[in-house]
Amino acid sequence: xxxxxxxxxxxxxxxxxxxxxxxxxxxxxxxxxxxxxxxxxxxxxxxxxxxxxxxxxxxxxxxxxxxxxxxxxxxxxxxxxxxxxxxxxxxxxxxxxxxxxxxxxxxxxxxxxxxxxxxxxxxxxxxxxxxxxxxxxxxxxxxxxxxxxxxxxxxxxxxxxxxxxxxxxxxxxxxxxxxxxxxxxxxxxxxxxxxxxxxxxxxxxxxxxxxxxxxxxxxxxxxxxxxxxxxxxxxxxxxxxxxxxxxxxxxxxxxxxxxxxxxxxxxxxxxxxxxxxxxxxxxxxxxxxxxxxxxxxxxxxxxxxxxxxxxxxxxxxxxxxxxxxxxxxxxxxxxxxxxxxxxxxxxxxxxxxxxxxxxxxxxxxxxxxxxxxxxxxxxxxxxxxxx
DNA sequence: CTAGGGTTAG
Numbered sequence: 001x002x003x004x005x006x007x008x009x010x011x012x013x014x015x016x017x018x019x020x021x022x023x024x025x026x027x028x029x030x031x032x033x034x035x036x037x038x039x040x041x042x043x044x045x046x047x048x049x050x051x052x053x054x055x056x057x058x059x060x061x062x063x064x065x066x067x068x069x070x071x072x073x074x075x076x077x078x079x080x081x082x083x084x085x086x087x088x089x090x091x092x093x094x095x096x097x098x099x100x101x102x103x104x105x106x107x108x109x110x111x112x113x114x115x116x117x118x119x120x121x122x123x124x125x126x127x128x129x130x131x132x133x134x135x136x137x138x139x140x141x142x143x144x145x146x147x148x149x150x151x152x153x154x155x156x157x158x159x160x161x162x163x164x165x166x167x168x169x170x171x172x173x174x175x176x177x178x179x180x181x182x183x184x185x186x187x188x189x190x191x192x193x194x195x196x197x198x199x200x201x202x203x204x205x206x207x208x209x210x211x212x213x214x215x216x217x218x219x220x221x222x223x224x225x226x227x228x229x230x231x232x233x234x235x236x237x238x239x240x241x242x243x244x245x246x247x248x249x250x251x252x253x254x255x256x257x258x259x260x261x262x263x264x265x266x267x268x269x270x271x272x273x274x275x276x277x278x279x280x281x282x283x284x285x286x287x288x289x290x291x292x293x294x295x296x297x298x299x300x301x302x303x304x305x306x307x308x309x310x311x312x313x314x315x316x317x318x319x320x321x322x323x324x325x326x327x328x329x330x331x332x333x334x335x336x337x338x339x340x341x342x343x344x345x346x347x348x349x350x351x352x353x354x355x356x357x358x359x360x361x362x363x364x365x366x367x368x369x370x371x372x373x374x375x376x377x378x379x380x381x382x383x384x385x386x387x
Numbered sequence: 388c389t390a391g392g393g394t395t396a397g
Contacts, residue, residue, distance in 0.1 A: 082389045117390040152391040184392040222393045257394045292395045323396040
């Protein structure tokens with residue numbers, strides 16, 4: 001098997017990137033203009049994609065503190081840089097994270113493996129596949145040896161961008177090179193196998209995980225429960241739930257959602273609904289995915305009106321909610337209703353799948369609603385401009 | 388709390 005990793009040692013490590021004096025850690029003395037320029041970046045220069053959260057996510061404030069550190073000529077340790085880069089990534093400021101990374105490099109900061117891992121993960125999660133690849137390549141040229149975290153991160157990136165075979169190759173590569181597997185790596189792979197409906201392989205993988213004596217945490221249990229659910233083995237699911245209880249672990253929103261989806265898929269909508277109301281003491285945000293599962297399943301079982309009622313009762317909706325309904329309304333040839341929903345989702349600034357847009361427009365046209373089709377198209381165009 | 392894993396639409 002040929003190697004799939006772009007960081008494989010290929011001859012010598014590139015010399016071109018190592019200028020004189022660049023091996024020392026930054027900052028040596030006083031930060032120069034470039035660093036100041038970055039640090040004096042004002043709020044207007046930051047992208048307006050702050051992810052709201054109940055946690056204390058305040059990247060602007062972090063940036064101010066960081067400015068203070070640099071401008072007052074306090075030498076921050078490397079962990080501070082990594083923390084900053086990580087914080088920027090986690091809050092949607094990937095571009096700024098990359099800029100900071102470059103600026104620091106320019107000042108002789110030689111990134112650690114952890115810095116690369118942070119950036120690759122951040123870039124990947126924000127949809128910057130090419131940039132992620134670039135950093136990965138640089139990691140390969142840096143002489144650092146990637147660790148299990150790097151591998152898991154890159155695998156996850158591959159799966160995220162539907163490069164399943166590439167991801168699985170990395171998994172095999174990890175084995176060949178003798179990396180120790182932990183629950184992170186196994187769960188990443190099992191999750192991808194389940195998603196691609198390779199249930200047999202997913203079972204093999206989970207047997208390996210259990211056989212290797214890895215202690216299962218809640219995420220591992222959730223992964224396994226999801227596997228059994230997708231395979232329709234609900235009795236095994238309940239066994240696992242008992243086991244979770246015996247271990248003294250507590251189910252979280254993932255567990256409940258996976259279970260609700262499983263019940264739905266098994267055709268037990270009533271029980272799914274019961275379980276959803278059992279989640280009543282959780283906030284709506286935690287129940288959203290479960291609601292979406294139920295809506296989709298209701299539609300697929302032919303209860304579209306019931307699904308619409310549920311939809312109207314929801315205090316929070318996302319693009320999944322809309323996509324499910326729009327697609328299923330199209331399948332039922334209720335194109336005008338689908339169109340109405342699509343427009344309201346555009347007004348709510350939802351991202352709508354191209355496939356859903358097409359389905360509605362084509363459906364309207366095919367059933368003679370040419371004007372409605374045109375109107376919808378112009379709405380979509382406007383939404384794109386206004387976004 | 389310096390890095391990686393688990394849920395839904397097509």
